[in-house]
Amino acid sequence: xxxxxxxxxxxxxxxxxxxxxxxxxxxxxxxxxxxxxxxxxxxxxxxxxxxxxxxxxxxxxxxxxxxxxxxxxxxxxxxxxxxxxxxxxxxxxxxxxxxxxxxxxxxxxxxxxxxxxxxxxxxxxxxxxxxxxxxxxxxxxxxxxx
Amino acid sequence: xxxxxxxxxxxxxxxxxxxxxxxxxxxxxxxxxxxxxxxxxxxxxxxxxxxxxxxxxxxxxxxxxxxxxxxxxxxxxxxxxxxxxxxxxxxxxxxxxxxxxxxxxxxxxxxxxxxxxxxxxxxxxxxxxxxxxxxxxxxxxxxxxx
Amino acid sequence: xxxxxxxxxxxxxxxxxxxxxxxxxxxxxxxxxxxxxxxxxxxxxxxxxxxxxxxxxxxxxxxxxxxxxxxxxxxxxxxxxx
Amino acid sequence: xxxxxxxxxxxxxxxxxxxxxxxxxxxxxxxxxxxxxxxxxxxxxxxxxxxxxxxxxxxxxxxxxxxxxxxxxxxxxxxxxx
Numbered sequence: 001x002x003x004x005x006x007x008x009x010x011x012x013x014x015x016x017x018x019x020x021x022x023x024x025x026x027x028x029x030x031x032x033x034x035x036x037x038x039x040x041x042x043x044x045x046x047x048x049x050x051x052x053x054x055x056x057x058x059x060x061x062x063x064x065x066x067x068x069x070x071x072x073x074x075x076x077x078x079x080x081x082x083x084x085x086x087x088x089x090x091x092x093x094x095x096x097x098x099x100x101x102x103x104x105x106x107x108x109x110x111x112x113x114x115x116x117x118x119x120x121x122x123x124x125x126x127x128x129x130x131x132x133x134x135x136x137x138x139x140x141x142x143x144x145x146x
Numbered sequence: 147x148x149x150x151x152x153x154x155x156x157x158x159x160x161x162x163x164x165x166x167x168x169x170x171x172x173x174x175x176x177x178x179x180x181x182x183x184x185x186x187x188x189x190x191x192x193x194x195x196x197x198x199x200x201x202x203x204x205x206x207x208x209x210x211x212x213x214x215x216x217x218x219x220x221x222x223x224x225x226x227x228x229x230x231x232x233x234x235x236x237x238x239x240x241x242x243x244x245x246x247x248x249x250x251x252x253x254x255x256x257x258x259x260x261x262x263x264x265x266x267x268x269x270x271x272x273x274x275x276x277x278x279x280x281x282x283x284x285x286x287x288x289x290x291x292x
Numbered sequence: 293x294x295x296x297x298x299x300x301x302x303x304x305x306x307x308x309x310x311x312x313x314x315x316x317x318x319x320x321x322x323x324x325x326x327x328x329x330x331x332x333x334x335x336x337x338x339x340x341x342x343x344x345x346x347x348x349x350x351x352x353x354x355x356x357x358x359x360x361x362x363x364x365x366x367x368x369x370x371x372x373x374x
Numbered sequence: 375x376x377x378x379x380x381x382x383x384x385x386x387x388x389x390x391x392x393x394x395x396x397x398x399x400x401x402x403x404x405x406x407x408x409x410x411x412x413x414x415x416x417x418x419x420x421x422x423x424x425x426x427x428x429x430x431x432x433x434x435x436x437x438x439x440x441x442x443x444x445x446x447x448x449x450x451x452x453x454x455x456x
Binding site (some may be wrong): 034049050051053056057058079090091111114115116117118119120121122123132133134135140 | 379381382385394429432434441448450451452453454455456
């Protein structure tokens with residue numbers, strides 16, 4: 001189990017490999033990776049701000065809740081802050097469970113909570129200026145299913 | 147987009163990395179990996195039989211259906227057959243989408259269909275003998291949600 | 293002339309993975325009856341059709357599916373992939 | 375004495391990430407009223423509370439949450455992580 005909040009890039013392949021390696025008790029491993037999108041082709045970079053201290057405890061609380069709700073063998077959450085270029089990976093979640101339904105549900109639960117309840121804020125910097133990314137109603141809605 | 151049915155092991159980390167690499171249009175990447183479980187500690191190995199020809203076309207059909215249902219940038223399915231030891235990876239699915247809900251839904255859809263509609267059969271070999279793994283009612287049930 | 297394939301425990305009970313049969317059957321169910329009438333091992337393998345699945349020309353089908361023009365029929369237990 | 379933290383556009387509007395304030399406020403809402411009365415930049419930042427979220431001692435809270443014993447209050451827009 002692990003929660004890491006860091007400025008530096010992480011190696012998705014190595015993290016996913018290390019997470020999945022050597023298990024004979026967990027039949028299902030799910031990973032989610034979030035990537036900086038540049039849909040309009042104008043994004044120069046993104047800045048992610050966070051609330052040191054609260055970030056780690058908020059994510060830790062989500063992981064504990066996921067472990068209470070589902071039969072999980074392991075959970076990993078890595079989330080970056082600072083400056084990120086288009087195509088860079090913002091964060092990843094990995095879950096391991098005996099059965100796939102638990103691994104999927106826990107990963108989706110963690111993603112929904114990370115989106116709207118972990119203290120991160122994204123700012124997009126383009127040629128035409130800087131703008132804070134607005135929270136989406138659908139992300140708040142997504143929490144209601146849990 | 148890719149479907150691979152193969153006897154030899156695949157490198158999950160390299161596949162996941164190659165799948166996720168260099169995208170600036172897809173915000174969400176989900177992977178699922180299935181691992182040979184040895185819950186009782188008695189499994190020597192597993193044999194997976196499949197139906198060459200039908201396997202590829204059946205999985206191809208599932209991938210096409212997923213692409214019709216969700217906004218997906220890419221899909222990858224790798225499934226092994228033959229002899230697998232506990233801890234070895236049986237298969238993986240990867241989906242890339244602009245938004246996480248689509249990536250998760252497509253990965254779960256593909257997993258549910260691979261479980262019950264792709265022509266694979268698992269046999270477990272333990273010290274006490276060999277036994278074909280029985281299909282689970284819950285796996286058939288899982289298809290009804292789609 | 294039709295290729296008949298068997299997988300998993302169906303293959304083990306019948307004792308072979310594949311055979312070519314000369315048949316006048318017009319549906320899968322009729323083909324099954326012909327096979328059951330052959331030998332005990334077929335009767336045993338096909339004793340409970342609810343435990344079997346069938347594919348005609350590599351597409352999942354029902355037991356009442358027509359065989360007209362079919363080149364390949366496969367019998368197997370419910371799949372356990374993933 | 376309480377540490378007050380600001381994040382994202384709240385931080386930008388107020389012009390600083392953190393300050394320590396001497397306050398007699400018993401709830402978050404009272405603290406907000408005190409801050410708004412200070413200067414225009416505070417009034418601006420806190421003009422629409424529905425666009426803001428608050429954490430008391432690093433736990434999400436409501437604006438009517440009590441401040442008794444609190445050491446740290448943070449104001450920020452809805453989170454956009456993940």
